[in-house]
Amino acid sequence: MRQIGKKSLVLISALMLVLLAACGGNSSQSSGEGDKGGTINAKIGVISYLTGPGAAYGEAITNGFKLAQKEINEKGKVNIELVIEDSAGKQEQALSASQKLMSDDEIVALLGPTLSTEMNVVGPEADLNGIPIMGTSTTAEGIPQIGEYVFRNSIPEALAIPVAMEKAVKKYDVKKVALIYGNDDVFTKSGFDTMKEEVEKMDLEVVTTQTFQKGQSDYNAQLTKIKGLNPDLILASALYNEGAVIMDQARKMGITVPFVGGNGFNSPEVINIAGKAADGLFVATPWFSEKEDPKVQEFIKKYETEYGKKPDQFAAQAYDALYIMAEGLKNAGEADRDALRDALAEIKDLEGILGSFSFDKDGDVEMDPIVLTIKDGKFQIFE
Structure with a gap:
């Protein structure tokens, strides 16, 4: 056999190195990019309220993400890995969780956090670091305006509350209202501001404005004042924990007038906690589980099979958000x-289980809500 000379060996070795380098480069690229129709692999961080008094929000949201993740990955075009951190509904913990997630260069986007008060500290950090972040339950004013990397697919209080108020005021010929809201939370204060502004537009008389704090259990003083002034309607900006207890104690005191609630009331937990006392509540939402839409009913069936309970608005918004x-x-x-941020900004008329979805120029949701009322222990479309 003829021996290969030194020059030939050097040439072959050089060629091998070039080939290995080329293969290595392609392998690295394919981990994140859809090369020629291949799968795009992406890690997405989730900040969710999983422990503490509002954990039902975080549980529903996380379940919605996981169900969508399973379906999306099965389709093969995109493979998503979720990295989930608990915020416990606290600003400092949400910020710490976000910093941990953002320090991972492989994470291309964030979903959450759950509360608007958390997003007010996490959103600026995400924007500063150039990582897209989408709130699926943050409905206070000003969230998308935090920065160009900040989005949300949840209908803001400023859009939902006026629609619900208009229906209730017309139905009951309302002239006088009482307001009650949590004054130690960005979300509930934002809801109150919207209610107050709408009251002024409608030229309604405000008989009293009452406040409370998160975790409060006794509302006797506030409700006694409201009852004595005999309003036609009560406007309440609260999370479901406090909101359901307020309604329960109001009914036990003999207050029978209807309530209009903000986004925090859009949970089956309101009915679970307040029972029959929840009847007479008005809310506006893009989600209605009885909607005769095959996509909605298929989602409900899959969710119930996976988690043993019906999904709420927060699960539905999270599910759509991952899509x-x-x-x-x-x-x-x-x-x-950066490429993801620009692509998100361009999304228009994407069909989800909540309806046709688009982002406006600020990264805010464009979608029409429907008005629901609780009657006979369940949410129903208000006709």
Whole structure:
């Protein structure tokens, strides 16, 4: 056999190194990009309220993400890995969780946190670091305006509350209202501001404005004052824990007038806690579980099979949010933070279980809510 000379060996070795380098480069790229129609692999961080008094919100949201993740990954175009951190509904813990997630260069986007008060500290940090973040339950005013990397798919209080108020005022020929709200939370204060502004537009008389704090259990003083002034309607901005207890104690005191609630009341937990006392509540929401839409009913069936309970608005918004992220990744063509941000901003008329979805110029949701009322222990469309 003829021996290979030294020059030939050097040439072959050089060629091998070039080939290995080329293969290595392609392998690294394919981990994040959809090369020629391949799968886009992406890690997304989740900040959710999983422990503490509002954990039912976080549980529903996280379940919605996980169900969507399972379906999206099965389709093969996008493969999403979720990295989930608990905020416990606290600003400082939400910020710490976000910093931990953002320090991982492989994480291309964040979902959450659950509360608007948390987003007020996490959103600016995400924007500063150039990582897209989408709130699925943050409805206070000003959230998308935090920065160009901040989005949300949850209908803001400023859009939902006026619609519910208009229906209730017309139905009951309301002239006088009482307001009650949590004054130690960004979300509930924002809801109150919207209610107050709408009251002024409608030229309604405010007989009293009462406040409370998170975790409060006795509302006797506030409700006694309200009862004595005999309003036609009570406007309440609260999370479901406090809101349900307020309604229960109001009915036990003999207050029979209807309530209009903000986004925090859009949970089956209101009915679970307040029971029959929840009857007469008005809320506006994009989600209605009895909607005769095959996509909605299929989602409910899958959710119940997976988790043994019916989904609420927060689960539905989270489910749609991950599909929005997946659409952004497909349109971007790669798992890159800047490319994903630009692709998200361009999403228009994406059909989800909540309806047709678009982002406006600020990264806020464009969608029409429907008005529900609780009657006979369940949410029903208000006709």
